Amino acid sequence: MIEKKIERIIFASRWLLAPFYLGLVATLLVLLVKFFFKFADMLFSIWSMEGTALVLPILGLVDLVLVSNLLILIIFSGYENFVSKIEEAKEHTDRPEWMGNIDYGSLKIKVIGSIVAISSIDLLKAFFAIEHYNKENLMWLVIVHLTFVVSGVLFAIMERISHPAHPVSAVNQEH
Numbered sequence: 001m002i003e004k005k006i007e008r009i010i011f012a013s014r015w016l017l018a019p020f021y022l023g024l025v026a027t028l029l030v031l032l033v034k035f036f037f038k039f040a041d042m043l044f045s046i047w048s049m050e051g052t053a054l055v056l057p058i059l060g061l062v063d064l065v066l067v068s069n070l071l072i073l074i075i076f077s078g079y080e081n082f083v084s085k086i087e088e089a090k091e092h093t094d095r096p097e098w099m100g101n102i103d104y105g106s107l108k109i110k111v112i113g114s115i116v117a118i119s120s121i122d123l124l125k126a127f128f129a130i131e132h133y134n135k136e137n138l139m140w141l142v143i144v145h146l147t148f149v150v151s152g153v154l155f156a157i158m159e160r161i162s163h164p165a166h167p168v169s170a171v172n173q174e175h
Contacts, residue, residue: 014083021079024071031071035064052128059128063121070114077102077110105159112152119145 042057049057076099080086089095102110123145126133133141 017078017083021075021083024075028068028071028075031064031068035061035068038064056125056128059121059125063118063125066114066118066121070111070118073102073107073110073114077107081107105163109152109156109159112148112155116145116148116152119148 038057038060042061046054076086076096080100081104085100089099123141126138126141130138
């Protein structure tokens with residue numbers, strides 16, 4: 001009887017994660033506000049910009065979109081993997097195809113891939129504004145980016161080793 005109560009409490013404890021996911025939803029709202037401020041700032045200064053100077057604010061917007069996409073991925077996948085299935089979306093026509101199909105290992109790979117993409121954008125922004133950076137700062141940006149890339153590759157290799165792809169059967173190869 002005590003064991004059953006302990007197991008019930010442990011199983012119910014997953015709901016302690018729900019406020020974290022709601023906090024990430026609130027963070028999306030903050031990013032949305034930040035996006036519109038950056039967008040408005042770009043619109044007001046677009047007439048005075050030339051060439052690569054215009055690319056920098058656009059990359060800033062892309063950066064915010066990538067971070068927002070990453071948050072959605074973490075919110076949906078994390079909630080469904082650790083708290084509860086999102087029944088509201090089960091039969092919804094706008095339900096993303098990946099929803100409900102990303103396990104914890106796949107989520108880690110997608111997160112590190114997103115971090116590499118975000119780091120790539122930041123590195124690209126730095127190279128477009130290279131005159132504002134000294135060699136040491138640029139070197140550290142490249143080192144950090146390469147660290148993310150190597151980490152991503154190592155995560156992918158570890159995931160492949162721990163969960164090898166299923167061999168295709170002879171029946172599936174014929175079709």
